[in-house]
Amino acid sequence: MNHYKNLLKVSALGLCLAAGQAFAHGDVTPQPVDTKGLEKLGDEWHESNPYREPHPDHDLAVRIGASAYNQNCAACHGLEGISGGMTPDLRYLEVGDYGDEWYKERVINGAVRDxxxxxxxxxxILSQEALWAIRTWLETVAVEQ
Ligand code: HEC
Structure with a gap:
């Protein structure tokens, strides 16, 4: 776990330095996400967002996802999902199964090059429940392309 914390800090720092800009939104130390109340999803990854409407936990997933995003993704991807340009703006991720597949791929594999x-x-770092909750929130701020 500590290893990951350091990795997060280092890579975020790397991004800031590369961008030559101050990182205003602080720390990316992973924050535990309380997913109490959300349907448990098991070990196998779902292919598409299980909490999408009409799932009864949809609204709870949005609330949990909003704060989980701010604590674990916003430092790189921007507050409210609005990217400063150095990272993809996640509001443009397609809502639906195709976007889900891409999302799932990324949160599982991250992005490592050279x-x-x-x-x-x-x-x-985060549970499947927490990550699909974040996806559920992202859909509420999605922008049509
Ligand atoms: C340390 C910085 C950092 C953190 C923290 C981070 N990301 Fe990313 N993310 C990136 C970068 C950089 C890319 C672009 C990767 C590339 O160039 O291939 C990316 C790409 C993505 C993509 C693909 C978007 C696209 O349009 O291709 C998704 C989805 C994504 N991130 C979701 C998340 C979520 C959800 C979180 C929080 C749980 C998160 N990221 C946390 C830096 C970060």
């Missing part, structure tokens, strides 16, 4: 971690493997 040994540099641009995005850590978030699924090693």
């Amino acid at each position: 040994g540099r971690v641009y995005m850590p493997k978030m699924a090693d």
Whole structure:
């Protein structure tokens, strides 16, 4: 766990330095996410967002996802999902199964190129429930392309 915390800090710092800009939104130390009340999803990853409407936990997932995003993703992807340009703006992720597949791929594998971690493997840090809750919130701020 500590290893990941350091990895997160280092890669976020790397991004800031690369961008030559101050990182205003603070720390990316992974924060535990309380997913109490959300339907448990098991070990197998779902192919698409299980909490999408009409799932009864949809609204709870949005609330949990909003704060989980702010604590674990916003430092890199921007507050409210609005990217400063150095990372993809997640509001443009397509709502629906295609976007889900891409989302799932990324949070499981992160983004590593030439040994540099641009995005850590978030699924090693956060539960599937927390990550689909974040996805559920992201859908509420999604922008049509
Ligand atoms: C340390 C910085 C960092 C953190 C923390 C981070 N990301 Fe990322 N993320 C990136 C970068 C950089 C990319 C672009 C990767 C590339 O260039 O291939 C990315 C790409 C993505 C993509 C693909 C978007 C696209 O349009 O291709 C998704 C989805 C994503 N991140 C979701 C998340 C979620 C959800 C979280 C929080 C749970 C998160 N990220 C936390 C840096 C980060």
